[in-house]
Amino acid sequence: MSEGRWRTAGRALLRVIVVWAVSTLTMLALAGLLPDFQLQSEDGESITRTAVTAAWGAGAFGLLTALVWPVVVRALLLVPALVLGLLVFFLNGSLLLLALWLIPDGRGTVDPDTAVVVAAVMSAVASATSTALAVRDDDAYRRRLSRLADRRRRRRGEDGSGAGPPGTVFLQLDGVGHEVLRRAAEDGVMPTVAGWIGATHRLTRWRTDWSSQTGASQLGILHGSNHDVPAFRWYEKDSGRVMVTNRPASAAELQRRAIERTGDGGLLTVDGASRGNLFSGGADQLALVLSMAARRGRANRSRAGYFAYFSDPANAVRTALSFVAEVAREIGQSTRARLRGDRPRVGRGGLYPFIRAFATVIERDVVVAAVVGDMLVGRTAIYADLVAYDEVAHHSGPHSRDASQVLERLDRSIALIAKVAEHAPRGYRIVLLSDHGQSPGETFEGAYGLTLKDLVRAGCGLPVSRRARRSKSGAEARDAAGDALRSALHRRLADGADEHPEPGSEPVVLASGNLGLISFPDATERLSREQIERRHPALLSTLANHPGIGFLLVGSEKHGSLVLCRGGAEVPLAEPADDGPAHGGLSVDGTLAAFGPGAADAVRRTDGFPHVADIMVNSKYDPATGNVHAFEEQIGSHGGLGGEQSQPFLLSPLDLSSPLSASAPGAPGAAGAELVGAERVHRVLRRWLRECQGPQVPIGPPAAARPEGTGQRLPQNPSFRIR
Known part of the structure; x- marks a missing residue:
């Protein structure tokens, strides 16, 4: 053995001894502090024998967590992620009880409830000690990364020369708008991103479709088509x-339709990995992919990413503790918001603190760990979604301090991924992007005292909630509806028509942010304006004249x-073009200009969807404040038109072509033109993959979609600190 290997082995042995010693001291300290935890030899007197017992216990616990824990976690892969996270404490405590039982020189005793606490503290201390030793020794840190990468390369039969083309990591910061990112970089909230902008990366704004939400945007980005996705939720008459x-x-189903429409498996069909996304993008490696979650059997390994992360008990304990801390943070923040009387404000009780903690802790940690594993094995294309900001901004506001703190933690995750890229077996280009932004504002109900469903029912002459009847806006809506109804009936009588409206079903009213969809389920086709007015x-x-409504889209038999x-x-x-006196000299482009450039084109595109609603409703938008009414x-x-919700970003390396380049098929046009729509973003990302990998990655769809494979276990690295 060479001198260098002897030195490496000596350092590794020293780290093991130090971690063991710290764990032993921790166990002794806990035994002194907790009355239900005792470490005594048979005679119960010798301090030395008690210390030996603690050393045996700490060593046995360390071995069990290294050997047994991964097997237990793999057996629990079918358990939902939130339940698995809560089981962490119980499983760790059980391993401690087993470790104490295995001690040959006097058994320690511990109450089962106390065992959970002791095991959690010991795992956290051991992880912190091991990480601190590795961080202090940069060479050890680099060697650990290199060993993991070399091991995976050997399994894949690669030579490890690292001379191949670079890979690409696409990190989606869900809901982070262009302006939010720019301000966060300027204000020092995201120092990693600030260091990239202008130095190594270019920041580009792009514009969403009318449906400014993750489903439409990510389907378009990953699969090249978001045709017939009019909103976050909608009613389909043909299927009911x-x-x-x-x-x-x-x-x-949406992924199947997109693949059928394009004939393309997706952006990630060439050695790709999809992590934390709604759709697979055609990747072979899947973790936390929603479109695959409904599948059963070996074809569905979308939860494999949980094993990669939770197989290290220190990671599991750290994430569980962070989960609890995040729940407490949310309760504290929401309480302070109520005491301050912050407006606007929405309810943040019930299950929301736990949903927030899942999005900001568990999902983030597992996805980042999965991306790190993908990079260490040298995968070609990786697309991952980090949803933390979007979840918090919905309830705290997109420009709130709560949301800003989430951006700080996301920036640290980005920095970690960039650090790992320095030790990966191939070079990596990291692209940050978002699927949409968010627009602030009081809710429609908060501003006017009734929901959109109440307003629709009032306009239809149907009963509404007592609260809506008592509100000023509700009374105005009923009066306006009554006046409109009497006026319409007078016109019908003058024309010789029946005075009674045509019967019909109650409307289905659905909301997607500040976009509302109204459908009449008894009609097999989209109702025209004339048919709606005959019914109601x-x-x-009533809808068009309400002060909280910006505009409606309806079909018409005449126009x-x-x-x-x-x-x-x-x-x-x-x-x-200008339509002359018949329509007040108005054009649709001028009418919708306040909602942003291209608003009319976005509405026209949605109007052509087979499943567009009978009535599409966009809330009022105030250009002076940027506010909408959800x-x-x-x-x-987000979900409709108006403000920052329609303005996501692309942050791409300077050595990739400009997103606005006109030199590639499907590019927006002339240099400097605006990048519009998720489908065009898809074509830009395909172009970048081809620039990195060469002509084997086509810009257009291949002849046939590549079948999706199964996810596989990801490499582990206990020195990573996911924060």
């Missing part, structure tokens, strides 16, 4: 079901589709 993009069955003469005018606004404005959607309980929302 409500599609919700974050449900496994709906996500699987007051409905459209094609129409945009309806306050004051009786009716603008044909298909005519961008039809859901969210003070930071």
Whole structure:
């Protein structure tokens, strides 16, 4: 053995001894502090024998966690992630009881409840000690990364020369708008990102489709088509079901439709990995992918990422403790917001603290660990979604201090991934992007005292909730509906028509941020404006004239589709030019100009979807404040048009071509043009993969979609500190 190897082995042995010694001292300290935990030899007197017992216990516990824990976690892969996280403490405590039972020189005794506490503390201390030793020794840290990478390369039959083309990591910061990222970098909230902008990366704004939400954007980015995705949730008349993009069955169906439409398996079909996403992108390696979660058997290994992370008990304990801390943080922050009387504000009780903790701790930790594993084995294309900011911004506001703290932690995760890239077997280009932004504002119900469903029912002459009846806005809506109904009936009588409206089913009212969808389920086809008014003469005018509504989209037998606004404005959607006196000299582009550039084109595109709702409702948008009114309980929302929600970002390395380059097929056009729509972002990302990998990664769809494989176990690295 060479001198260098002897030195390496000596350092490794020293680290083991130090960790063992610290664990022994920790066990002795806990035995002194906790009355239900005792470490005594048979005579119960000798301090030396008690110390030997503690050393035996610490050593046995360390061996059990290294040998037994991975097997137990693998056996529990089918357990939901949140349940698995809660089982961490119980499993760790059981291993401690077993370790004490194995001590040959006098058995320690511990109450089962206390065993959980002791095991958690010991795992955390051992992990902190091991990490501190590795961090202090940069050479040891690099060697550990290199060993992991070399081991995986040998298993894949690679020579490890590292001379191959670079890989690409796409990190999606869910819900982080262009302006939010820019401000966070300027204010020092995200120092890693700030160091990239202008130095190694270029920051580009792009514009979403009308449906500014993860389902539509990520489907377009990963699979090249988000056709017929009008919102986050919508009613489909042909099947009679409500599609919700974050449900496994709906996500699987949307992915199937996109593949069928494009003939393409997705962005990640060439040695790709999909982590924490709604859709697979055609990747072979899957973890926490929603569209695959509904599948059963070996074909579904979307939870394999949990094993890669929780197989290290120190990671499991650290994440569980962070989970509890995040729940406490949310309770504290929401309590302070109530005491301060912050406005706008939504309810943050119930299960929300636990949902937030899952998104900001467990999902983040598992996804980052999965990305690290992918890089260490040298995968070609990796796409991962970090949802933490989006979840917090919905309830605390996109510009709140709560959301800013989440951005700080995300920046540290980005820094970790960048550090790992320095030790990966191949070079990596890291691209940051988002799927949409968020727009702030009081909820529709908070501003007007009634929900969109209440307003629709009032316009239809149907009963509404008592709270809505008592509200000023509800009374105005009922009066306006009554006036409109009487006016419509007078017109019908004057024309010789029946005075009674046509019967019909109650409408289905769905909300996607500040975008509302109203459908009549008894009609097999999309109802026209004329048909809606025959059924409910007051409905459209009630909606269009409400101060919280920006505009409506409805079909029309006379004019094609129409945009309806306050004051009786009716603008044909298909005519961008001035339409003359018949429509008040208005054009749809001018009417929707306040909602941002390209708003009319986005509405036209959605109008052509087979499953567009009978009535599409976009809330009011105030350009001066950037505020919208969500039809859901969210003070930071996205889903429709108006403000920062439609303005996500791309942060790409300078050695990749500009996203706005006109030199590639499917590019936006002339240099400097705006990048519009998730489908165009898909083509940009494909172009970048080809620039990195060469012509074997096509820009257009291949002849046939590549079948999706199964996820596999990811490499572990206990020195990673996911924060």
